[in-house]
Ligand SMILES: Nc1ncnc2c1ncn2[C@@H]1O[C@H](COP(=O)(O)OP(=O)(O)O)[C@@H](O)[C@H]1O
């Protein structure tokens with residue numbers, strides 16, 4: 001039996017506007033988690049980075065042993081993090097997927113992959129970052145059904161990542177428990193347009209499809225600078241701007257030719273309201289979580 005394993009998991013951008021809690025895409029950067037079993041000592045030693053809250057990589061790791069009725073072995077966990085924490089780029093999903101995948105591997109892969117994925121989704125609470133992190137690509141999840149959504153290669157995701165954090169828990173706390181019927185209907189139409197727009201690379205369909213009525217109206221107030229950053233991206237030629245995951249990172253979809261200009265405009269707009277930000281011109285990647 002192996003006693004150590006490394007798992008790489010991609011960052012994700014979830015929701016993509018109208019696909020709240022069901023649509024997300026894997027990106028071309030990610031986190032690496034190395035797990036080495038020990039004979040004894042404290043349950044977990046973490047090396048490489050400090051996580052503000054609970055270490056969800058260890059939580060996922062321990063969950064696998066618990067579900068199989070086995071004692072959780074002491075482990076040294078080494079983190080190589082490239083996904084910023086609490087920014088809406090799926091950091092928690094990388095950790096959960098890595099923990100479960102690592103423990104599953106070390107136990108000899110005894111469970112169907114679909115069961116391990118379901119446990120990962122259960123721990124995160126929604127599938128739209130965990131599922132693309134697991135499989136790669138852009139994925140729509142509906143119950144147990146997962147669809148690969150074609151992503152036109154001329155659509156470039158451009159991220160503006162502000163210096164402040166916003167936890168997913170905070171961003172979910174502002175959502176109402178009920179929404180008006182017209183808002184639900186508007187999102188049904190928008191999601192249809194978005195999926196078609198992502199497939200065709202159609203600017204008109206993307207503009208319509210990125211409009212959301214379920215979460216963004218309630219969350220944008222948590223993101224100082226949202227309005228000027230959105231306006232700057234649109235003026236620089238973006239198809240639209242949405243909150244990446246639960247925020248505060250903002251995602252613009254752009255043509256390849258305009259991507260660098262959109263990135264620069266978004267960062268400048270954030271700086272204009274006194275908030276530091278970094279940009280990242282990314283790609284949707286086919287590569288899901290990898291055990292090495
Ligand atoms: N890379 C990581 N490794 C371990 N635990 C993590 C990691 N990223 C996030 N977490 C845990 O998940 C919690 C929730 O993160 P969250 O606000 O959902 O961030 P994000 O939106 O970036 O996924 C964090 O407070 C932390 O306890």
Ligand SMILES: N[C@@H](CCOP(=O)(O)O)C(=O)O
Pocket residue numbers: 012014015020021022087088089090091092093126128129168171172215244245246247
């Ligand atoms: N659908 C979730 C997505 C959270 O993604 P994260 O990258 O912020 O963890 C939500 O919008 O709450």
